[in-house]
Amino acid sequence: MNPEPREMMEFDVVIVGAGPAGLAAAIRLRQLSLERGRDISVVVVEKGSEVGAHILSGVVVDPIGLDQLLPEWRTHPERPLTTEVTEDHFLQLSASGARALPAKLMPKLLSNHGNFIGSLGNVARFLAARAEELGVEIFPGFAATELLYDGDRVVGIATGDMGVARDGTARPDHVRGMELRARYTLLAEGARGSLSKQAIARYWLDKGSDFQKYGIGMKELWQVKPEHFRPGHVQHSFGWPLDKHTGGGSFLYHFDDNLVAVGFVVHLNYSNPTLSPFDEFQRFKTHPAIRDTFEGGKRLAYGARALTEGGWQSVPRLTFPGGALLGCAAGFVNVPRIKGSHNAILSGRLAADAIADELVRDEPAIEPVAYERNWRGSAIGRDLHPVRNVKPLWSRYGMPLGVMLGGIDMWSHQILGRSLFGTVAHGKPDHACLRLLSEVTPIQYPKPDGVVSFDKLSSVFLSNTNHAEDQPCHLKLRDPSVPIKNNLPLYGEPARLYCPAGVYEVTYEDDFKKIGPRFVINSQNCVHCKTCDIKDPAQNITWVPPEGGGGPNYPNM
Amino acid sequence: MKILVPVKLVIDSNAKARVKPDQSGVDLANVKLSINPFDEISVEEAVRLKEAGKVSEVVAVTIGVAKAQDALRAALAIGADRGILIQTDEMVEPLAIAKLLAKVAEAEQPGVVILGKQAIDDDSNQTGQMLGALLGWPQATFASKVDLSAEAVEVTREVDGGHQTLKLTLPAIVTTDLRLNEPRYPSLPNIMKAKKKPIETKAPADYGVDVTPRLKLLKVGEPPARSAGIKVKTAGELVEKLKSAGAL
Numbered sequence: 107m108n109p110e111p112r113e114m115m116e117f118d119v120v121i122v123g124a125g126p127a128g129l130a131a132a133i134r135l136r137q138l139s140l141e142r143g144r145d146i147s148v149v150v151v152e153k154g155s156e157v158g159a160h161i162l163s164g165v166v167v168d169p170i171g172l173d174q175l176l177p178e179w180r181t182h183p184e185r186p187l188t189t190e191v192t193e194d195h196f197l198q199l200s201a202s203g204a205r206a207l208p209a210k211l212m213p214k215l216l217s218n219h220g221n222f223i224g225s226l227g228n229v230a231r232f233l234a235a236r237a238e239e240l241g242v243e244i245f246p247g248f249a250a251t252e253l254l255y256d257g258d259r260v261v262g263i264a265t266g267d268m269g270v271a272r273d274g275t276a277r278p279d280h281v282r283g284m285e286l287r288a289r290y291t292l293l294a295e296g297a298r299g300s301l302s303k304q305a306i307a308r309y310w311l312d313k314g315s316d317f318q319k320y321g322i323g324m325k326e327l328w329q330v331k332p333e334h335f336r337p338g339h340v341q342h343s344f345g346w347p348l349d350k351h352t353g354g355g356s357f358l359y360h361f362d363d364n365l366v367a368v369g370f371v372v373h374l375n376y377s378n379p380t381l382s383p384f385d386e387f388q389r390f391k392t393h394p395a396i397r398d399t400f401e402g403g404k405r406l407a408y409g410a411r412a413l414t415e416g417g418w419q420s421v422p423r424l425t426f427p428g429g430a431l432l433g434c435a436a437g438f439v440n441v442p443r444i445k446g447s448h449n450a451i452l453s454g455r456l457a458a459d460a461i462a463d464e465l466v467r468d469e470p471a472i473e474p475v476a477y478e479r480n481w482r483g484s485a486i487g488r489d490l491h492p493v494r495n496v497k498p499l500w501s502r503y504g505m506p507l508g509v510m511l512g513g514i515d516m517w518s519h520q521i522l523g524r525s526l527f528g529t530v531a532h533g534k535p536d537h538a539c540l541r542l543l544s545e546v547t548p549i550q551y552p553k554p555d556g557v558v559s560f561d562k563l564s565s566v567f568l569s570n571t572n573h574a575e576d577q578p579c580h581l582k583l584r585d586p587s588v589p590i591k592n593n594l595p596l597y598g599e600p601a602r603l604y605c606p607a608g609v610y611e612v613t614y615e616d617d618f619k620k621i622g623p624r625f626v627i628n629s630q631n632c633v634h635c636k637t638c639d640i641k642d643p644a645q646n647i648t649w650v651p652p653e654g655g656g657g658p659n660y661p662n663m
Numbered sequence: 664m665k666i667l668v669p670v671k672l673v674i675d676s677n678a679k680a681r682v683k684p685d686q687s688g689v690d691l692a693n694v695k696l697s698i699n700p701f702d703e704i705s706v707e708e709a710v711r712l713k714e715a716g717k718v719s720e721v722v723a724v725t726i727g728v729a730k731a732q733d734a735l736r737a738a739l740a741i742g743a744d745r746g747i748l749i750q751t752d753e754m755v756e757p758l759a760i761a762k763l764l765a766k767v768a769e770a771e772q773p774g775v776v777i778l779g780k781q782a783i784d785d786d787s788n789q790t791g792q793m794l795g796a797l798l799g800w801p802q803a804t805f806a807s808k809v810d811l812s813a814e815a816v817e818v819t820r821e822v823d824g825g826h827q828t829l830k831l832t833l834p835a836i837v838t839t840d841l842r843l844n845e846p847r848y849p850s851l852p853n854i855m856k857a858k859k860k861p862i863e864t865k866a867p868a869d870y871g872v873d874v875t876p877r878l879k880l881l882k883v884g885e886p887p888a889r890s891a892g893i894k895v896k897t898a899g900e901l902v903e904k905l906k907s908a909g910a911l
């Protein structure tokens with residue numbers, strides 16, 4: 107297609123992604139703008155059809171971020187978090203049993219006292235309403251698909267064209283994308299954002315840091331029977347159904363009105379290519395200590411999203427000429443605390459502070475280095491530094507030794523103020539961790555029972571996922587022959603299994619004799635979790651944003 | 664000539680409707696709401712008529728809670744010129760809606776009122792027809808083609824077994840069907856402009872219309888779940904099963 111010129115609009119700051127990080131930055135910029143009496147124009151683009159549509163998280167929120175950003179949130183009539191954590195359990199599961207770890211063993215930093223259970227999507231909806239009150243322009247349904255450059259400086263983003271047919275030609279309703287030019291561009295796309303990935307590569311932002319590590323988190327929202335509901339109840343587990351070499355675990359939170367958020371995270375450095383994170387999650391719910399909660403309940407929603415797990419040592423350089431990375435795009439999840447949204451909000455605020463100071467000068471944007479300089483000494487750094495060895499120790503020594511060593515290291519921080527191990531490196535990137543199919547015992551998963559465990563397609567149905575039908579496939583294969591030629595014989599094409607939404611399939615011309623394999627991409631099922639972009643052993647899949655407004659429509663997730 | 668387009672904010676067509684546990688209605692908390700797709704088609708048609716120079720102003724009107732103005736903003740982003748929000752927290756039934764719209768039509772004096780044939784939340788398909796009766800204006804429902812001139816509107820409508828073309832003298836009522844047009848993607852600048860277009864807020868009392876419901880909602884429930892099917896081995900077995908189920 108011959109690209110026609112795009113219309114252009116100018117702002118002081120453009121933010122990609124209306125999640126906690128992006129919206130916190132937007133709110134802080136406008137607060138400073140009003141405080142200092144100097145206008146700062148802020149625009150946020152969001153690929154989801156509305157704010158919150160693509161937000162998926164546990165979630166137990168540490169309110170430190172909200173308290174700093176909007177201290178009045180606790181008394182606001184629309185406050186999104188109302189259930190305070192009342193009990194906090196940590197279980198080690200075996201196939202038939204569950205052992206609670208004594209609370210006394212838990213380092214203080216893992217305590218959830220004073221934290222809130224809720225829906226991060228609704229936190230984002232709340233933040234968006236406050237941001238609009240402060241004069242932020244928020245555009246849901248528009249995907250940022252390109253970074254704009256002036257020389258070596260990022261000068262904004264372009265939104266994708268709408269109305270492009272599958273073959274790349276213009277449909278009758280074709281509308282060209284827009285250029286949103288800005289002095290500063292903040293990337294708050296979440297884990298493995300498509301523009302963040304480009305910025306990290308172009309500016310070598312990760313050259314001084316360890317690999318980024320990832321996990322895939324899946325979540326369901328249930329309405330349970332009142333007799334199974336315990337408001338404020340928080341429970342985490344590790345162990346079964348994962349083997350001792352595979353990292354991950356579950357979360358289970360009771361909140362609001364008979365709602366239970368249940369989820370499962372599998373670290374993406376798992377090595378058995380026959381592992382299916384989705385089926386591990388489904389199997390987890392059938393555990394005798396877990397299943398009762400869901401008996402007689404109703405599953406309301408399902409979704410999945412990759413998250414960063416590299417922590418302190420994997421955080422790349424956060425700034426580049428004309429912009430910065432925020433939130434999970436930067437990698438601020440605290441793995442043992444199983445939360446990151448507080449750091450996302452804090453990072454948005456910290457970046458906004460740095461940029462507001464720069465904007466005072468009427469010069470072209472430079473790199474907002476104060477943000478890069480300050481985060482390690484800020485509350486974010488203080489949160490991530492003491493726990494930096496937990497995930498690499500777990501990955502290196504497995505269960506239970508790695509988990510114990512991680513615990514001992516956190517205690518050492520609490521008592522001695524330092525780590526026993528220095529800083530442990532992460533080893534290999536996640537896509538390089540798979541063993542060959544011939545080297546592993548294939549994992550057999552039980553059939554879903556339709557009561558507490560379900561199949562993939564009926565689950566994806568509950569993510570309300572929709573993409574405009576006639577559009578190019580947004581999952582790009584660098585070499586289309588790799589899935590069948592390499593991935594299938596070597597690994598059994600693990601995309602079939604790691605994708606939590608059934609996007610990837612291998613079909614056969616003769617299904618019975620397994621002759622004539624074909625790789626099928628059902629891109630319309632995609633819940634935008636980015637796992638394929640991370641885990642494909644050949645690094646052959648690139649996730650790019652589909653037409654704006656497509657993807658899941660998560661309510662209360 | 665002016666066109667009046669009534670619009671409604673409804674649960675998004677991609678969202679799953681979930682019944683509230685107390686069966687008092689559909690739970691809309693944090694569920695995506697959008698402009699009713701048929702109303703979007705109405706707005707698009709009105710805006711196209713304006714772009715063709717046949718219409719001078721497109722006025723969108725909605726009746727509902729404060730949030731219902733999101734439907735007006737969607738209409739303004741497509742290209743409507745201004746909006747009227749008649750704000751009420753009551754459940755407003757089609758007849759009350761039609762009475763309010765009749766008052767708005769009397770005040771605005773549009774040449775045509777273009778409505779969606781129905782809203783996808785309650786599928787009533789009543790408001791347009793009731794409005795026609797209340798105003799005594801001719802109506803053409805389920806339009807798949809609209810041809811407007813200064814004195815009349817020619818409407819091709821979808822009927823069982825084919826198309827029917829009607830010519831109505833103005834002012835007239837048209838309700839839209841899916842095939843009339845494909846609404847455009849509102850552009851980013853137009854969404855921004857829409858935020859600044861005027862919306863007038865009114866109350867039902869301003870029009871002297873009583874919107875108290877005339878129907879009593881007893882309960883809202885989900886359709887019964889289908890029980891699992893069975894596999895039969897032979898055609899004979901199938902016939903036997905069908906017979907025993909009373910289907911043959």
